[in-house]
Amino acid sequence: MKWLDGLTEGAVRGVAQRTSRRGFLGKLAGAIAGGAAAIPLLPVARGDGSNPYPEEEGDPNSCDYWRYCAIDGFLCGCCGGSANSCPPGTEMSPITWIGTCENPVDGKSYIMSYNDCCGKSSCGNCLCQRNEGDRPVYQPRLSNDLNWCLGTESQAYHCSTAIVIGTALDQ
Amino acid sequence: MNRVVAIAALLACSAAAANDERAQFNYIIHCQGCHLPDAMGFQDTVPRMNNFLGYFLHSQDGREFVIQVPGVSTARLPDDEIAELMNWLINTYSAEQRPESFVPYTQSEVGELRRSPDADPLRTRTRILRAIAVAEPALANKLITGYIE
Numbered sequence: 001m002k003w004l005d006g007l008t009e010g011a012v013r014g015v016a017q018r019t020s021r022r023g024f025l026g027k028l029a030g031a032i033a034g035g036a037a038a039i040p041l042l043p044v045a046r047g048d049g050s051n052p053y054p055e056e057e058g059d060p061n062s063c064d065y066w067r068y069c070a071i072d073g074f075l076c077g078c079c080g081g082s083a084n085s086c087p088p089g090t091e092m093s094p095i096t097w098i099g100t101c102e103n104p105v106d107g108k109s110y111i112m113s114y115n116d117c118c119g120k121s122s123c124g125n126c127l128c129q130r131n132e133g134d135r136p137v138y139q140p141r142l143s144n145d146l147n148w149c150l151g152t153e154s155q156a157y158h159c160s161t162a163i164v165i166g167t168a169l170d171q
Numbered sequence: 172m173n174r175v176v177a178i179a180a181l182l183a184c185s186a187a188a189a190n191d192e193r194a195q196f197n198y199i200i201h202c203q204g205c206h207l208p209d210a211m212g213f214q215d216t217v218p219r220m221n222n223f224l225g226y227f228l229h230s231q232d233g234r235e236f237v238i239q240v241p242g243v244s245t246a247r248l249p250d251d252e253i254a255e256l257m258n259w260l261i262n263t264y265s266a267e268q269r270p271e272s273f274v275p276y277t278q279s280e281v282g283e284l285r286r287s288p289d290a291d292p293l294r295t296r297t298r299i300l301r302a303i304a305v306a307e308p309a310l311a312n313k314l315i316t317g318y319i320e
Contacts, residue, residue: 095213098204111199150205151213169196 009082053164055105063128067112069101070133073160076117078126083162086117090158093118095150099133100168109168115161118149123159193252194259201246201256210264218296225261225268226300226314229307233299235284236292238276244288251278253285
């Protein structure tokens with residue numbers, strides 16, 4: 001069923017690229033993406049932690065998208081990549097900032113990994129600085145002001161992804 | 172001796188009652204960003220714990236060191252959850268390297284050790300691993316593979 005995911009993502013991405021991010025079609029694309037995630041045919045299992053991909057809504061190229069609660073950087077979706085992937089010609093940093101964001105669709109917190117894409121100079125598009133939970137650099141693990149291009153060939157920061165890697169525990 | 176056995180049994184029970192799900196969640200949130208999902212670390216940058224962490228438990232200094240390293244001693248977690256996390260980490264990723272005599276960490280031990288964090292962990296690490304290699308020559312060639320020398 002990956003082809004269906006790919007097809008949906010490709011269609012939504014196509015619309016997003018041809019239209020204003022904040023325009024009606026952008027919102028429609030977000031709704032389509034959210035709606036597609038609700039179709040039970042998609043290869044996702046919810047709630048067991050092994051495949052945490054949640055239902056979502058909103059514009060992945062907008063700073064107020066739920067996954068970006070602690071982001072400080074350029075959205076890869078505005079730089080030729082996506083919220084899950086790096087633009088061509090860049091390398092995803094294996095070492096990454098990890099935290100949690102609450103998904104408004106189901107009210108649950110998910111574990112987010114903000115893997116930076118490295119190897120090109122700053123993208124410059126869609127700079128987002130929400131910084132929820134960000135701490136000063138004396139707590140480096142919790143600081144998003146640091147360059148997280150660590151373990152990559154180049155330390156030049158290009159943009160940030162926001163990948164859902166798990167479901168947070170209820171605490 | 173009976174008392175020692177009873178205490179060991181109690182400790183084993185408290186370890187068994189630990190919340191593995193919470194330990195794993197805490198690992199992801201507090202450790203995985205740098206040590207990576209399989210605790211493999213990263214060459215020249217982040218120490219490897221997978222199939223390595225247990226070697227430190229072959230000496231008392233090493234046992235104390237792994238709680239006193241900056242990432243553990245300053246983690247924003249209470250002492251009992253640090254103990255739970257470290258026991259889970261050792262049992263999950265380095266059970267083969269730990270000595271058979273390993274006794275799980277307790278909340279009070281972790282609390283005590285965190286109050287004296289290690290100020291120079293790279294140097295301390297080298298000293299401890301060298302001492303273990305001298306005391307247990309069979310381990311010597313395995314102790315040089317933890318990435319950071």
